Amino acid sequence: MKKQLTEFIVGLLFGMGLILSGMTDPGKVIGFLDILGHWDPSLSLVMAGAIGVGLFAFAMAKKRTTSLWGDELRWPRLDQIDLPLIMGALLFGAGWGLAGFCPGPAIVSMASGQVKSLVFVVFMVLGMLMFEGYDRVLRKKII
Amino acid sequence: MNIDWNHFTPWASLIGGLVLGLASSVFILFNGRILGISGILGGLLALRKGDLGWRLSFLMGLMVAPWLYVLISPDSTLQAPRIDSGLGVISLAGILVGFGTRLGSGCTSGHGVCGISRLSLRSIAATVVFMLSGFAVVYALKNLI
Numbered sequence: 001m002k003k004q005l006t007e008f009i010v011g012l013l014f015g016m017g018l019i020l021s022g023m024t025d026p027g028k029v030i031g032f033l034d035i036l037g038h039w040d041p042s043l044s045l046v047m048a049g050a051i052g053v054g055l056f057a058f059a060m061a062k063k064r065t066t067s068l069w070g071d072e073l074r075w076p077r078l079d080q081i082d083l084p085l086i087m088g089a090l091l092f093g094a095g096w097g098l099a100g101f102c103p104g105p106a107i108v109s110m111a112s113g114q115v116k117s118l119v120f121v122v123f124m125v126l127g128m129l130m131f132e133g134y135d136r137v138l139r140k141k142i143i
Numbered sequence: 144m145n146i147d148w149n150h151f152t153p154w155a156s157l158i159g160g161l162v163l164g165l166a167s168s169v170f171i172l173f174n175g176r177i178l179g180i181s182g183i184l185g186g187l188l189a190l191r192k193g194d195l196g197w198r199l200s201f202l203m204g205l206m207v208a209p210w211l212y213v214l215i216s217p218d219s220t221l222q223a224p225r226i227d228s229g230l231g232v233i234s235l236a237g238i239l240v241g242f243g244t245r246l247g248s249g250c251t252s253g254h255g256v257c258g259i260s261r262l263s264l265r266s267i268a269a270t271v272v273f274m275l276s277g278f279a280v281v282y283a284l285k286n287l288i
Contacts, residue, residue, distance in 0.1 A: 006173050007200035008207075014166035014178065014252075015208020019221070021159020022152055024209075027225025031150050033274075033281040040147040042156040047255060049160020050167065054260025057168030062261065067175030074176055076258075078248060081268045088247020089254075089269040093276025095239025097284070099228050102251045103244060104180040104205065106237075109224050111209035116226040120237045127241020128185045135245075 003069050015108045021046040024109045026100025033097050167257050179253020180205075181244035247273070 022028045022042055031040030067073055078085075096102050101109070101120050109117040167178040176197070187198045209221055228236065244250040247269055249258065254273075258266020 003174060004196070004200045006169065007197050008204040010166050010170045010174070010178065011201040011204020011206075012208050012211060013162060013169070013204075015205045016212055017159050017162030017166060019159070019209060019212050020162060021156045023159070025222060025224045027227065028150060028152075030227075030281055031147055033277040034147075034285060035278050036144055036282050037285055038147045039144050040150040042150070042152050045153055045156040046160035046163065047259075049157045050164035050256045051260050053161055053164025054167050054256055055262075057164075057172055058257070058261035061171045061175075064172075067171075068173045069175075071175045073171070076177060076248070076263070076265075079263065079265055081265050085247050085265060085269055086272055088243045088245070089272035090276045091239045091243030092247055092250060093243070093273035094280050095236040095241075095243060096251075096273065097277035097280030098239070099233050099236030100226070101236065101240065102180075103184060103240065104250070104252055106240075107180070107184070107202070107205055108209055111206065112221055112224055114224060114226060116228075116230065116233050117224065119230055120233050120240075123234045123237025124241035125184070125188065127238040127243070128181070128188050128245050129241075130238070131185070131242050131245035132188055134242075 003071075006069065014104065017050075018105050018108050021049075023102075024105040024112075026105075029096070029100040029102075029105070033100075163252075163256060164260070167252070167260065171257070177253055177257045179249050179257060181241075181250040182248070182253050185241075185245045243273075 018024050023046060028040060028042060031038070032043035061073060064073060099120055103124060106117060106120050106124060110121055170176050170178040174197070183198050183201055187195060187202070213221055226233070249266065249269060254266040254269040259270060
């Protein structure tokens with residue numbers, strides 16, 4: 001129960017952070033990505049604030065063998081900089097620049113009732129499902 | 144480059160960032176998990192048995208957030224998002240973001256916040272690449288088309 005409650009509260013907190021920071025507004029995100037034009041530096045402060053807190057927490061977490069609720073710490077398995085990582089980041093960045101949405105803010109902004117937010121999330125899920133198919137059928141043969 | 148002072152919100156963005164950092168910190172310390180939205184949502188779609196509950200609890204919290212925000216914020220309203228792109232572009236962007244974040248194992252939260260915080264070179268590389276890609280696309284949209 002305490003685990004589920006933490007998961008819910010963390011989601012809630014993260015969503016509040018996204019709204020406060022301005023990241024749920026694609027216009028603001030595109031303002032940040034317009035670095036060679038009319039640049040809104042706000043998002044760099046979002047990153048600085050988040051990483052400033054995270055550095056301490058992750059340094060503490062690395063020293064632990066279990067989480068505070070007694071689970072194993074699930075660190076990502078991959079640590080190499082490989083082609084899927086770079087290709088994926090290139091595609092993601094392109095979509096981010098086109099719409100001004102990344103996954104978290106898009107999900108949160110569905111509550112605004114805007115059709116475009118909903119359409120974005122539907123197609124994002126479709127893209128993720130396409131990856132599931134790609135991952136199962138093709139990846140093992142190519143790489 | 145010139146700075147868009149009219150839209151610059153240093154305090155709100157810094158405080159919002161601290162809250163994002165706090166949420167990510169609680170998640171790794173208490174639950175032992177990386178807070179990455181694309182991984183949490185994408186993993187849900189894989190429909191692995193016994194691996195759905197925590198993803199749903201988190202996503203529910205994320206979706207309730209705007210309603211709670213409206214209740215407690217002084218102006219009792221969400222600022223309407225400015226979405227200038229048309230539906231076709233939005234759809235294409237959605238597919239790119241969905242497929243790209245899964246292929247590249249993360250997005251702004253998993254790589255950009257958690258990955259950089261744990262000093263992962265892989266995540267730093269991913270963040271540099273998706274930012275440069277975003278800069279390039281916005282530059283192209285504003286100047287070349």
